Amino acid sequence: MSDAAPRRVIPIKVEPLSTLSTAARSTVLDICARLESLPGALLPVLHAVQESLRYVPKDAVPLIAHELNLSIAEVHGVVTFYHYFLQERPGRHVMHICRAEACQALGSVALEAHAKARLGVDYHGTTRDGAITLEPVYCLGNCALGPSLMIDQRLHGRVTPERFDALLAHSREAT
Amino acid sequence: MSAAGSVKIFVPCDAAALGVGADETALAITAEANRRGITVELIRNGSRGLLWLEPLVEVDVAGTRMAYGPVQSSEVAGLFDAGFTTGKPHALSHGATQELPYFKRQERLTFARVGLTDPRSLADYLAHDGYRGLQAALAMKPADIVACVTASGLRGRGGAAFPTGIKWKTVLGAESQQKYIVCNADEGDSGTFSDRMLMEGDPFVLVEGMSIAGLATGATQGYIYLRWEYPQAKVALESAIAAAVAADYLGANIRGSGKSFQLEVRMGAGAYICGEETSLLESLEGKRGQVRFKPPLPALQGLFGKPTVINNVISFASVPIILDRGAEFYQHFGMGRSRGTLPMQLAGNVKHGGLVEIAFGMTLRELLYDYGGGSYSGRPIRAVQVGGPLGAYLPESQFDTPLDYEAFAAIKAMLGHGGIVAFDDRVDMAAQARYAMEFCAIESCGKCTPCRIGSTRGVEVIDRLIAGENAPKQEAILRDLCETLTYGSLCALGGLTPFPVISALNHFPEDFVKPVRAARAAG
Numbered sequence: 001m002s003d004a005a006p007r008r009v010i011p012i013k014v015e016p017l018s019t020l021s022t023a024a025r026s027t028v029l030d031i032c033a034r035l036e037s038l039p040g041a042l043l044p045v046l047h048a049v050q051e052s053l054r055y056v057p058k059d060a061v062p063l064i065a066h067e068l069n070l071s072i073a074e075v076h077g078v079v080t081f082y083h084y085f086l087q088e089r090p091g092r093h094v095m096h097i098c099r100a101e102a103c104q105a106l107g108s109v110a111l112e113a114h115a116k117a118r119l120g121v122d123y124h125g126t127t128r129d130g131a132i133t134l135e136p137v138y139c140l141g142n143c144a145l146g147p148s149l150m151i152d153q154r155l156h157g158r159v160t161p162e163r164f165d166a167l168l169a170h171s172r173e174a175t
Numbered sequence: 176m177s178a179a180g181s182v183k184i185f186v187p188c189d190a191a192a193l194g195v196g197a198d199e200t201a202l203a204i205t206a207e208a209n210r211r212g213i214t215v216e217l218i219r220n221g222s223r224g225l226l227w228l229e230p231l232v233e234v235d236v237a238g239t240r241m242a243y244g245p246v247q248s249s250e251v252a253g254l255f256d257a258g259f260t261t262g263k264p265h266a267l268s269h270g271a272t273q274e275l276p277y278f279k280r281q282e283r284l285t286f287a288r289v290g291l292t293d294p295r296s297l298a299d300y301l302a303h304d305g306y307r308g309l310q311a312a313l314a315m316k317p318a319d320i321v322a323c324v325t326a327s328g329l330r331g332r333g334g335a336a337f338p339t340g341i342k343w344k345t346v347l348g349a350e351s352q353q354k355y356i357v358c359n360a361d362e363g364d365s366g367t368f369s370d371r372m373l374m375e376g377d378p379f380v381l382v383e384g385m386s387i388a389g390l391a392t393g394a395t396q397g398y399i400y401l402r403w404e405y406p407q408a409k410v411a412l413e414s415a416i417a418a419a420v421a422a423d424y425l426g427a428n429i430r431g432s433g434k435s436f437q438l439e440v441r442m443g444a445g446a447y448i449c450g451e452e453t454s455l456l457e458s459l460e461g462k463r464g465q466v467r468f469k470p471p472l473p474a475l476q477g478l479f480g481k482p483t484v485i486n487n488v489i490s491f492a493s494v495p496i497i498l499d500r501g502a503e504f505y506q507h508f509g510m511g512r513s514r515g516t517l518p519m520q521l522a523g524n525v526k527h528g529g530l531v532e533i534a535f536g537m538t539l540r541e542l543l544y545d546y547g548g549g550s551y552s553g554r555p556i557r558a559v560q561v562g563g564p565l566g567a568y569l570p571e572s573q574f575d576t577p578l579d580y581e582a583f584a585a586i587k588a589m590l591g592h593g594g595i596v597a598f599d600d601r602v603d604m605a606a607q608a609r610y611a612m613e614f615c616a617i618e619s620c621g622k623c624t625p626c627r628i629g630s631t632r633g634v635e636v637i638d639r640l641i642a643g644e645n646a647p648k649q650e651a652i653l654r655d656l657c658e659t660l661t662y663g664s665l666c667a668l669g670g671l672t673p674f675p676v677i678s679a680l681n682h683f684p685e686d687f688v689k690p691v692r693a694a695r696a697a698g
Contacts, residue, residue: 039479040441042461047403047442074462081463081620082444084403096404100365101560102596104610105523106551138447138564138614139403141368142191143596144226144521144528153406157194 009069018059027052028060032067041068042078046085055086083135090133091126093171096150099136102143111147114161118168131172182260183235187290189222189375190407191368195560196231196247203248204232207255209475215260216522218629221376224530225277236262242269256619277527277546282508284516285493286369286532289376294411297418300379306424308495309677312387313432315498318634320391321347324494326502332459333359333450333487334562334591335667336513339494341483342388345474346392349482354394356385356436357459357478357485360401360408361450363442364563366594369518370488372530374401374408377492378415382438384491386425387498389436398478399439400455403445412440447564447618452485454620465620466666487592489518499614510536513579521547523596524556533578542576542598554599558607558683562591564614565671567678568607589671604683605692609637611675615668626669633676643689650687653680 020028031048035041045064049056056079065075079085086094097112119127119134126133142148145157149164150169159167187194201217208215221233224644226404228244232254235241241262243254250267257265269275283289291380300306312320325340346354358381362370374381385397401409416438419425427435446464448454453467456478477483492676493515497505505515513535519542521528526548533542543556550556558568567588569576576582598607612633619626633656640649657673664670685691 040459040461041457043441043444047444077463082446084443084445100614101564101607101610102366102522102594104607105596105598105602131343137404137445138618139365139367141362141371142194143366143368143594144525145191145195145229146523146566148194150404155184155190155194157191173379 007069017139018063020057020059020063024053024057024060025063028066036068042075043082046079046082046086050085055089057089057108058087071105074112083137086133090128091130092175093131093152094133094135095171096135096137096140098138098140098142098146098150100139100143102139103146106146108147109148110165111159111161114164115149118165131173132168181216182208183216183218184260185218185233185235186230187222187376188219188294188407189229189372190405191372192222192229193229193407195229195245199248200230200232200246200251203251207251208260211255213260218293219295220292221289221294222372222530223272223278224286224372224532225275225527226529227527228269230689231272232259234262237249240272240505242275243267244269247653250666277529277531280546281532282516282534283532284496284505284508285380285489286373286377286518286530287496288380289372289530292377294376294378294397295414295418297415297422297424298387299419300377305379306383306448306495306501308498309386309390309424310430311498312390313430313434317347317391317393319389320498323502324497327393327497327505328502328512329490329493329497329505330507330580331487332489332493332517332592334364334589336590339486339490341390342474342486343388345472346394346482346484349475351482353396353479353481354392355396355478355481355483356388356392356394357456357483358385358397358399358488358491359450359452359455359485360399360488361455362402362405362488362592363447363450364592364594365562366522366560366596367520367549367592368522369520369530369593371405371408373488373492373518374405374663375411378408378411379419380492380495381412381488382415382419382425384494385438386429386436387494388486388491390429390434392482392484393481394484395435395437396460397436399438399440400443400449400459401440402443402449406618407465409440411443416440446620447614448620448666448668451668453666455485456483463620465622468665508534510577510579511581513581517578517590517593519578519593519595521595521597523560524550524552524599525595525597526551535579536577538575538577539569539595542578542595543574547597548596550599552599552601554601556597557600557602558604558679559677560592560596560598560607562589563594563609565589565667565674565685566591566594567674568604568682569678573682588674600673603692604679604686605637605641608676608679608687609634609641611672611679612637615672619668623665623669625662625663626672629656629660629664629669630672633660633672637676637687640687641689641692646687646689650680655692
């Protein structure tokens, strides 16, 4: 914007002991270079990073902060504020189960219990075989055909325990 | 128009339809048609809103669309055997879609095209009265566009029901080099899906409505803030924007008028609070979605500190028909100060869930039973939550309340975004009250203390209350805490969380009594 305040420069030392691989590092740098000119670029950048790397690694935070001229605290604050951004590498598939009222009215509480028992994990956990990470979500907009869940951005409605087991088996087979 | 000898078949690409197998059904139809040597023109339309019939397959028979549903892929061969391509009967057939009572009794203004057209086709949109509102607006002065929207009586459909025209007038009157149009597509209320259905089924109408808002206020840049949970809507909107740009309905010189308007979709990242307009603006600016103090109003200092129109999807999508048909046409629908239509969403434990766009004034009972057909489980409906997670729980004795903003306010409830969630007699209302507090704790932005801490304390107090630990005292504390939340919170999240909690406590007090709960658990 023409009347924007002059650009502040916040000196940040990028972590010297970063565990980010060279490839991941260049992915993050490419994304920042591509999107930094957008007004309010941080969310688009974080979405792109998660889309490429499947999560936002801790060591990507100082790098993004440096590239977007933000403080590490600002970037960390945003990553941790939004439920969608994952800070740990997820399993091969991410499953979001809807916990909201319309799904509750159709038995989602029982579905949650069934899912946790079948997967052997609680929310935010990843199964031991690395296949599934379980996350809660508050409404998928499928409120007339619940209970609902989403696997890797694909919605499933009217999920009975039997249908859950079938979806799970299918996900475990898929790579 | 279908080629000679080819059959036109519609299978929705709406997310709710996909969630019960619409893609598999579409694939099976194509495969089966190939096998039988029948030429099929398959169109992926939006949903008609009769969601319990999804995947709802429609066949064009001499210009009339015949409905079959729900059609799973395994049933496709049987449909071909029965001759559904020529509209022959089958166990799944429902006759002509437009004659179905659920559909026929509605007043589809905003949703006129949803389910009817191909959402990816600009030509189809234009053939169904699309962009007539924008054409009208291009010939008008900004102040006249605003006056038309004001005269229609349109109030914000996001939940707060603020008059849309007044908001636009403030932005029009604000002096600034840069102004913004922002669409709140962060439809987070449980029980609501009308924004999603509209964006997936008729994305052009939202693009048109926002463009008109730009012309009306002098804003040249628009953003649609869309929740990540709606990936199909993202695809639909981005394809509609690209088509609109290619045909000069968006861009630097709209239809040769010299007027400019650009539009971009931005994704949210899972935060209910970002449905609150000032949090949404913070999020668009790349920050944590924390609520701002008001004033200043977003209309004067909104996105990046500039004057900003921020409206819900349905509000923007209602504008083109108002400009096309005139304020009086729209004004004619509704009751009292609630003018026009409201797309209601029947959800939860209801037999015939879906989208019902009707003029204001119908009662909740008519909607639940005449449209909804009672509960999905077949058990009595015991409680209904209207208006999302911050809406009150209504008992059967309040089902005769007319659907009208003021009538709902009078019983300490709200219509909100028009979501209706039904629960049968197995619901535990103390658990629902507890969930309301828990949800507030999870989704609180943390800026104000009553919401951030009060919600967590609320969960604890409800736990003690239902455990029977000095219950009268706990109830008094809970009511007092709710008062603090109501009057001390910065925004609607903390301010309205007491609605579901107190309504559950007032209308279903027995669910909070330990001996009653114990007896019920024992069967």
